Amino acid sequence: MKCRTCREPAIIDLPRHNANFCAEHFLQLCRRQVAKAIHDHEMFTASDRILVAVSGGKDSLAVWDLLVDLGYRADGLYIALGIGEYSDESRGYAERFAAERGLVLNVVSLREEYGYDVPTAAKATGRVPCSACGMSKRHLFDKAALDGGYDVVVTGHNLDDEAAVLFGNALRWDVEYLARQLPVLPARHGFPRKVKPLIRLTEREMAAWCVVRGIDYIIEECPMAVGNRHLGYKEALNALEEKSPGTKASYYLGFLDRMAPLLAELAATGADSVRPCARCGAATGVADEHAVDGEIVCAFCRLVERSAAHAPVSVDLVRKKSRAERRATMEVEAR
Amino acid sequence: MKVILRNPRREIVIDGRRRVHALLAELDLTREGHLVIRNGTLVPGDAELDRDDVIEIRPVISGGA
Numbered sequence: 399m400k401c402r403t404c405r406e407p408a409i410i411d412l413p414r415h416n417a418n419f420c421a422e423h424f425l426q427l428c429r430r431q432v433a434k435a436i437h438d439h440e441m442f443t444a445s446d447r448i449l450v451a452v453s454g455g456k457d458s459l460a461v462w463d464l465l466v467d468l469g470y471r472a473d474g475l476y477i478a479l480g481i482g483e484y485s486d487e488s489r490g491y492a493e494r495f496a497a498e499r500g501l502v503l504n505v506v507s508l509r510e511e512y513g514y515d516v517p518t519a520a521k522a523t524g525r526v527p528c529s530a531c532g533m534s535k536r537h538l539f540d541k542a543a544l545d546g547g548y549d550v551v552v553t554g555h556n557l558d559d560e561a562a563v564l565f566g567n568a569l570r571w572d573v574e575y576l577a578r579q580l581p582v583l584p585a586r587h588g589f590p591r592k593v594k595p596l597i598r599l600t601e602r603e604m605a606a607w608c609v610v611r612g613i614d615y616i617i618e619e620c621p622m623a624v625g626n627r628h629l630g631y632k633e634a635l636n637a638l639e640e641k642s643p644g645t646k647a648s649y650y651l652g653f654l655d656r657m658a659p660l661l662a663e664l665a666a667t668g669a670d671s672v673r674p675c676a677r678c679g680a681a682t683g684v685a686d687e688h689a690v691d692g693e694i695v696c697a698f699c700r701l702v703e704r705s706a707a708h709a710p711v712s713v714d715l716v717r718k719k720s721r722a723e724r725r726a727t728m729e730v731e732a733r
Numbered sequence: 734m735k736v737i738l739r740n741p742r743r744e745i746v747i748d749g750r751r752r753v754h755a756l757l758a759e760l761d762l763t764r765e766g767h768l769v770i771r772n773g774t775l776v777p778g779d780a781e782l783d784r785d786d787v788i789e790i791r792p793v794i795s796g797g798a
Contacts, residue, residue: 399777399778399779399780408777409774409775409776409777410775410777411764411777411778411779413764418777421775455795456793456795457795528796558794600765601766601793601794601795602765602766602767602768602793604793605768605791605793606768606775609768609770609773609775609791610775617739617740617791617792618739618740618741618742619740619792619795619796620795620796623795623796624796626796628796629794629796632794633766633794636763636765636766636794637763639765640763640764640765
């Protein structure tokens, strides 16, 4: 296989582009796709202060690397979620990435600063772990951006992430979520602007970016995410992609191009209905019927109150085994 | 060849030479969900893998959103 651009030996085949690329021209493709997403959706400018939500995984480190490579000023924020060894390892990858490049990485620890961790929150609230995790991260990234004077929060959501969420929302015809599934969420009433510069690049391309750039990231899957619905949607979409390359891009980017404009009016509703939380002051859309002792309390503060009062719960008590783990166990037992 | 698999990490041995896409198919793994790395370098689908190669097949799908 030869690189489409220079005819040197290729290192990666990208069926959705019907092309193969050498390392240099693969990186060039990724930079152009990110620059196009930033430009087309007016995500931020060179003068903006950017806060990157960093997990230690491939996508968040790749987007941070890409932004710095493209000349943007970007700091990182890592949230220590308390998911056992997985969190310890992922934090190490994030810290090494920042230290090696002289970048600023801020760290917030759920256990040290709020008295809980994700496994405990899942058990205490009856939520699935990914729900407790997502709510915690959204609240704390918003808070850090506002407190730190950042103009925008960047997340590493890629094309696969967005296509899978779109697939799930469309399966349920959840039109309110569909209306808000945009690459830019504007700043409003106590919420910072949030953007997703990787929407034009797949997970495979982001993993390849990290390999080519020599970025070490945590490869192991989060033990809390094993078997979640989102992974099932990704597998289904990848099965379609194998048979018809380009399906994920045409599905999600076509949604942005042709369907999202029809939902724009719906996306704007509810924007003015937020109020300050009585406990932390953060903006919240909590309705009157969910008031606590007559006070409006945001979902994060309610989660903290229940979780911090609960005895710590270990990861193993709330995790499922993956299909690959079950298969590996069977392989060992069969020998 | 020695093949390193992830999630969980484990190693298997495959006899003989293979092209990358044939190895993935044999292991029932999708191209879209994996990278194939030989000695730290990515290799495309038609690359031929030798008996003595050490190959990492790295999954790329992550569950967060």
